[in-house]
Amino acid sequence: MVRSTHATPRAGRGRLVVLNWRDCWHPEGGGSELYVTEVARRLAAEGRPVTVLTARYPGAARTEVREGLRYVRRGGHLTVYLWAALLLALGRLGPLGRVEQVLEVQNGMPFLARLFTRARVTVLVHHVHREQWSILAAPLARFGWFMESRVAPRVNRGCRYVAVSDVTRTELAELGVRAADITLAFNGTPPVPPFEQRPESTAPQLVMLVRLVPHKRVEHAMHAVAALRARHPGLHLTVMGSGWWHDELLAERDRLDLAEAVTFLGHVEERTKFEVLSGAWVHLLPSVKEGWGLSIVEAAHVGVPSVAYADAGGVRESILDGVTGLLALDLPDLVAQVDRLLTDHGLRHELGEKAKVRAVGFTWEATATTVAGVLDAG
Structure with a gap:
C-alpha cells in the first residue's frame, strides 16, 4: 500500500507541482492519467509534497487531498491552461512553501509552465499529437499543432523531458528537443487484483x-x-x-x-x-x-x-x-x-x-x- 505522508522532503526532493489537463477520475481519463497518478503517488510516498493541478468536472472537489496527493481543480478543457499560468505566476500552488519542481504533462496542448515559474520544469510526453490534431476542426488543429510542434520546443529548450516510449522520444527529437534531454520511462502495470479467471469461450x-x-x-x-x-x-x-x-x-x-x-x-x-x-x-x-x-x-x-x-x-x-x-x-x-x-x-x-x-x-x-x-x- 502506498502510504500518505507530509514528511519533510529529503535533500534534492523539492515540492512538486504536476500539471495535467485531467486526473484519473475524470470522465475522459485514461492511461495517461493513470500513469501520472501512479507515479505521483510514489513520489509523495518518498516524502515529497505533491500538488496536482487538473481541470474540474461534475462532482469533483475544487481542492482535496486524496491518497497522499493534493488536488487543485480549476477550469475546463481549455481554461485549465490559463488557470495553471495564473496560479503558478501568483505562487498559489505550493501550500507548504514555494514550488521547486514542476512536472508538466503535455497532452498535445502545452502548459508552457516555464514562462510562469522559476521552478525547474520537467516535461512528460506520452506521444506527439500530429495525427490527432487532424481530427479537430482545421483552425483549432492548426493552432494546436503549432503550439505543440513549434512553440513548446522553443519555450522548453533545455528542460528535461520524459517520454513513455522510444517512438515518442524519436518524435520529440524530430521536433527539435535535444535527444540528450529525453529520458525513457515505460508505463508500469499495477498488480492484477483477485478475479475469477474465465475459461476461453468456445465461441471466438x-x-x-x-x-x-x-x-x-x-x-x-x-x-x-x-x-x-x-x-x-x-x-x-x-x-x-x-x-x-x-x-x-x-x-x-x-x-x-x-x-x-x-x-x-x-x-x-x-x-x-x-x-x-x-x-x-x-x-x-x-x-x-x-x-x-x-x-x-x-x-x-x-x-x-x-x-x-x-x-x-x-x-x-x-x-x-x-x-x-x-x-x-x-x-x-x-x-x-x-x-x-x-x-x-x-x-x-x-x-x-x-x-x-x-x-x-x-x-x-x-x-x-x-x-x-x-x-x-x-
Whole structure:
C-alpha cells in the first residue's frame, strides 16, 4: 500500500507541482492519467509534497487531498491552461512553501509552465499529437499543432523531458528537443487484483479496453467483426470503457447490423476488467496513435495477445510483432491478422503466453524511480 505522508522532503526532493489537463477520475481519463497518478503517488510516498493541478468536472472537489496527493481543480478543457499560468505566476500552488519542481504533462496542448515559474520544469510526453490534431476542426488543429510542434520546443529548450516510449522520444527529437534531454520511462502495470479467471469461450471473443473517442477507432474493430462473422460463427466483441463518442458508436453498430455481436459495457471495475479480458481470445487497439498502449500490457497479464496498427506510435514497443501480438498495416490487414489469430489456436496461445511473461517486467515502481531521477537530476 502506498502510504500518505507530509514528511519533510529529503535533500534534492523539492515540492512538486504536476500539471495535467485531467486526473484519473475524470470522465475522459485514461492511461495517461493513470500513469501520472501512479507515479505521483510514489513520489509523495518518498516524502515529497505533491500538488496536482487538473481541470474540474461534475462532482469533483475544487481542492482535496486524496491518497497522499493534493488536488487543485480549476477550469475546463481549455481554461485549465490559463488557470495553471495564473496560479503558478501568483505562487498559489505550493501550500507548504514555494514550488521547486514542476512536472508538466503535455497532452498535445502545452502548459508552457516555464514562462510562469522559476521552478525547474520537467516535461512528460506520452506521444506527439500530429495525427490527432487532424481530427479537430482545421483552425483549432492548426493552432494546436503549432503550439505543440513549434512553440513548446522553443519555450522548453533545455528542460528535461520524459517520454513513455522510444517512438515518442524519436518524435520529440524530430521536433527539435535535444535527444540528450529525453529520458525513457515505460508505463508500469499495477498488480492484477483477485478475479475469477474465465475459461476461453468456445465461441471466438474479441475485446477492447478503451476510451470511446474518435481517435481510438472502435469502428475498425466493429468492421473486423462484420467482415469475419461468416468465417467465425458466434464471433463477439466486448468493449469496456466510456466516452463522448458512445452514441456515434452505437449508431455505427446498428448500421453494421451488429447489435447481437458487439456489447458496450461502459466503465467497469478492475476486477470485472480482468475477468472479461481473461475470457477473450484477442485484444484489439486500432488507435490512430498511442504513447504506449497500457491496455495491451493489461491484456498480456492474463495471456491475451493484441492486434494494433504498426504506425500507431508506442504500440510498436508494447507489442513485439510476431512474439507477443501482431501489428497490422491498415484495416484490411487488421482483419487478416485477427482472422489469423482466431484460426490458428496454437499461435494465439503461444503469443499470449509470451506476452504474459513479458508483462511482468513493467512496474510502476520502476517508472516512478526513473521519473524521480529526472526530476532530481538538477
